[in-house]
Amino acid sequence: MTSTASSRIPQEERTRLMRARLLDATVECLVERGFSGTSTTLVSERAGVSRGAQLHHFPTKNDLVVAAVEHLTEVRGAELAAAARRLPRGDRRTRAVVRMLGDHFSSPVFTAALELWVAARSDPALMAAVEPLEQRVGRETHRLTVELLGADESVPGVRELVQATLDLVRGLGLANTLTDDTRRRGRILDQWARTLDTALDGALHATLQETT
Amino acid sequence: MTSTASSRIPQEERTRLMRARLLDATVECLVERGFSGTSTTLVSERAGVSRGAQLHHFPTKNDLVVAAVEHLTEVRGAELAAAARRLPRGDRRTRAVVRMLGDHFSSPVFTAALELWVAARSDPALMAAVEPLEQRVGRETHRLTVELLGADESVPGVRELVQATLDLVRGLGLANTLTDDTRRRGRILDQWARTLDTALDGALHATLQETT
DNA sequence: CAACAAACAGTCAAGCCTGACTTTTAATTC
């Protein structure tokens, strides 16, 4: 054993940690400086990782950013799942669900994702990485929302209302990047929750009347 | 008169035309290449305007882009007003209104605006130009939507429903920049139009019951 | 314990974008 106690960290673990630090720093830079303001130099400095080390793990900026997209996807999924677990049961469930979604789509991870979407729009290589991941996230979020709302998608119109809810929070998230919008968002989503509740009930009753 | 018939264009008009060509080219570049892909050189080439002429009108990139923001604001307003005038009267009004809004927020002008919003997020000078204009557009669009829907904002909840409609189309517009989304958008907005109609009625009835 | 491989660190040249400068062209005014 030539190694001292402090250097007992296995190589594999070191690699994982180094990459994680770089990817976290990348996401931070995306939020603070935007995509084009995120230079690889800045990321390496921010992560406290040498330029050489960075280029060892991610040879080009694209490699770094694509990995950041994947990393961010995982973070978004985890955050959403965690928030979902904290939701109260019973009454006012719908309100809590849409508020949670609204908050999630107004968080820094959304901002970072937004930067990547917009950048991908004019960068085919990035788009190739972003698109499939985004579709997966979209489907998962939809599934989760349906589950949390206890909605019945076999009823006509319900699927569209859930999608509308997600597109709404996406729009609110976008508005939130320009000016802090928390209060306005709260009011809108409260009203949305009420409307959604009666609409989901209404759709159900309409279907029941048709079938009976 | 030394000038020939073809050079009879007054200086003032020439200037106006030259600026318009540059600003249109800027918006086109924003849509096709994104904000950071929009170099001043590219814009001058695209506009068929020499670099010197460009720098005469807009000394810095920021000057050009800020002017493009203002220009785009006008274009957006005009497009929306024109689309509003084409709307059918009478039945299915709500459906037509939300579809029109959905289309507008999925058009190239929205894409260009999106690029500017995201860029402004990490550029204070640009933000200073974008924010006030965006607020004005937001207010105008809201007012127009209320008018087109014939909604009564004195009824509680109605204002929020209109805002939600606008944030929804914003979210749909954002989704549309990643993948063409026309069909999905149509279904969602049709359902939302139905829901909005009953919700607006519902809000009205609820208020009537409270007051009687 | 020694040899080998992988990770890490730092430097630097090439390429691109911006905006300053100079020259040329066109319009206006006396």
Place this chain on the structure above:
DNA sequence: GAATTAAAAGTCAGGCTTGACTGTTTGTTG
């Protein structure tokens, strides 16, 4: 019709970003 002034055209240097290259440290294997 000539002088004056504004607009347009072209050129180029400075600054920034990227990623290629070389040297050093750390972990692994025989």
